[in-house]
Amino acid sequence: MRIEEVQSAAKKQRIATHTHIKGLGLDANGAAIGLASGFVGQAAAREAAGLVVDMIRQKKMAGRALLLAGPPATGKTALALGISQELGSKVPFCPMVGSEVYSSEVKKTEVLMENFRRAIGLRIKENKEVYEGEVTELSPEEAESTTSGYGKSISHVIIGLKTVKGTKQLKLDPTIYDALIKEKVAVGDVIYIEANSGAVKRVGRCDSFATEYDLEAEEYVPIPKGEVHKKKEIVQDVTLHDLDAANAQPQGGQDILSLMGQMMKPRKTEITDKLRQEINKVVNRYIDEGIAELVPGVLFIDEVHMLDIECFSYLNRALESPLSPIVILATNRGICNVRGTDMTSPHGIPVDLLDRLVIIRTETYGPTEMIQLLSPASVVAKANGREKISKADLEEVSGLYLDAKSSARLLQEQQERYIT
Structure with a gap:
């Protein structure tokens, strides 16, 4: 049995306009510091956002959302990112623009649901039996091929592991040798092997080799303490969308019709509501058993006035879900039409949704804060x-x-x- 780690499908962040934002830049009393955490000005908005962070921590934001309203280029996206950073570095932050929902291939509500699921994290904690230590020996043992060929096959692999308390020599299955090669394990690396599944994880290079080269590209870690064989708590952070995507891959047969079907299928597999409901059941069971912990992230929807009445109805329902992230909306519009209707409303948002929103205003920057030139x-x-x-x-x-x-x-x- 082989357990593969779920790779995060979250949007990769590049070095861009807001990578310097490290928080809201508030002091211990919640007052804004002039120049802090990458922010300049917007003191009132930052202090208001600080109160929202406190409300989220005290679990008093359920069923509500936050709206950042102000002229263009007044730091609305930066504020949303600052709130996310204040909540914790492991909290998922999923930014999107209102116009992203319009596609000829994917339904509007499907785009919104996918982004909602990207912004909900799951921290899975498992106590596993592992063998952990610095690799002192790695020697595969060969045997004659069982398929009556001329080549030789690996019958087993001998590996030596060393910790502060002692050393152990292990005789491992050839399938684990494949995993060791895949992880590029060499003598001097610190690794752990899960006893039940045989999964191998390379932690890094032992710090006793830290002065081996002038130019270092390795991550050096100390030699593990305790015994080689131990129980270890392994923590893995994934989002609900990662679980959806991992379980939506089609498992076709090897006959010609299945192979043709797989080739003709689009690369993006549709994730159905039924699949999401099944994943929610498993997630809820894990939470009840104490195996997993839900980490509500931040879904930031910029240019929210671009959404239409159908999307706003969906947002209203989604905010009431027990599996809902912290939703932050942003707009630079005043009184305008709700898209898809003849009804005018503040910020182009229906009144029933506006009633659920905590609204923070951002001000135009003054001459002292202007840094454009x-x-x-x-x-x-x-x-x-x-x-x-x-x-x-x-x-x-x-x-x-x-x-x-x-x-x-x-x-x-x-x-x-x-x-x-």
């Missing part, structure tokens, strides 16, 4: 061999770039040169 000006200053930005650098950059007002004025003055 400072970044290119600092590059110009460094190119000219100066550490500090001078007035000449700002004037040079102002000649290269336009702000919104200058651009609008230029369009009015030279409108005959543009296509209308």
Whole structure:
């Protein structure tokens, strides 16, 4: 029996606009610090978000959501990410844009449901019998091939494991040797082997080899304490969508019709409601037995005014689900039509959903907080061999770039040169 680790299918984060946000930048009393955790300004909004974090920790946000309302480029996405960081580094953060739901292939509610499931984490804790230690010996034993061929096959593998308390020599099955090769295990690595499943995990290189090379690309770990054979708590973090995707892969036969069917199937397998309900049952059973712990993450929906009445109805129902993440919405619209209807409403959101929302307002940045031209000006200053930005650098950059007002004025003055 082989147990494979579920690989997370969460959206990968690159180094981008908001990777510098490390939290909300509040002091012990919940007051905003001027420049902290990557934030500049928005003191009132950050303090309000800090109170929301406290409400979430005290489990007083059930059935509600948060709306960040304010002009463009006032830090709404940064606030949502800051809330996620305050809740913990292992809390899933799933950002999406309202217009993502419109697709010719996937239903709107399906897109919303998938993102809801991406934002709900499950921390699975298992006590397993393991053999853990630094590899001191790794020697496969060969035997004559059982298929009457000329080659030889691995009959078993001898492995030596060392801890602070002692050493053990183990005789392992050849299937575990395949797992050792897959994990690229070598002498001097710290590994653990699960006794029941035979799964192998390479933890890292033993720190006694830390000065072996000048340029290090390894993660060095201390030699394990205790005995080689022990009971160990293994923690694995997955999202509900990871479990959906892992269980939705089609298991076809080997006949020609099955093979053709697999080739013709689209790469994205549909995850049905029935499958999700079955996974929810298993998850709930694990939670009741104390094996797993639910970690509600943050689902951030930007440009929420782009959703239509069908999506808003779905959001209303989803917020009441016991398996619901913390939902943060963001919009820069005032009074406008609810998409798909003739009804006008604040922020383009139906009134029944607005009643469920805690609304935080973000303010336009003032001159002291404006840093738009400072970044290119600092590059110009460094190119000219100066550490500090001078007035000449700002004037040079102002000649290269336009702000919104200058651009609008230029369009009015030279409108005959543009296509209308």
